[in-house]
């Protein structure tokens with residue numbers, strides 16, 4: 001996608017791909033042919049600019065076609081650079097940061113009231129921890145004992161204007177979630193096994209919402225992207241996209257994927 005349009009939020013996508021692989025191909029219950037199935041688990045993405053990763057997951061899941069990925073960021077495309085509900089499989093329109101967890105809390109309460117088995121998986125960024133609305137939602141979730149709610153906090157240590165330590169420090173992130181009454185773990189977000197184990201452990205805890213803080217590396221799998229000082233928006237030469245694809249193939253050859 002980045003190669004075709006020449007730019008994009010590729011760093012975030014690569015950083016969070018391991019989580020989406022676990023959620024979409026191991027954990028979540030959904031029907032790619034009936035994406036509005038009322039008992040479905042919901043993936044809630046308010047960080048609209050991370051949508052590039054979700055488009056890839058939805059294509060692999062069969063919700064959209066692989067061919068449609070070529071339209072990423074193009075005029076009239078359903079695959080906007082900042083994701084929205086015009087794309088099948090998107091539960092909310094993102095972009096205005098800090099509103100995802102509040103909507104996820106509403107969905108989790110709704111599922112409980114409707115006696116539905118649905119679980120709600122919300123992905124937050126470390127930048128969204130600068131938003132007061134995130135903490136209001138965090139407080140509500142533990143107040144209502146929403147154990148059908150799982151929040152993944154992507155600590156990639158970057159925001160648009162630099163590191164959270166420089167912009168507005170949110171560390172230690174995990175102790176804040178604990179203090180807000182959440183069942184909390186912190187793991188390497190680029191270690192599939194660690195994510196799986198954290199989810200399995202979280203599912204055994206009842207009566208509390210679950211926070212899994214993920215330490216991730218932006219641009220994971222592409223050495224030149226991993227080493228960039230600023231990765232918020234990537235625009236590189238055509239030759240570099242080719243190298244990037246080769247390095248990704250090295251990390252996870254298409255015919256050797258296992259979950």
Ligand SMILES: Cc1ncc(C[n+]2csc(CCOP(=O)(O)OP(=O)(O)O)c2C)c(N)n1
Nearest residue numbers: 012095096097125126127128158159160232
């Ligand atoms: C409410 C709101 N404030 C500011 C912005 C502008 N903005 C877009 S992306 C971004 C960076 C936020 O940090 P994070 O989500 O951690 O970024 P990344 O990991 O992609 O660097 C900002 C401030 C926005 N979209 N919404």
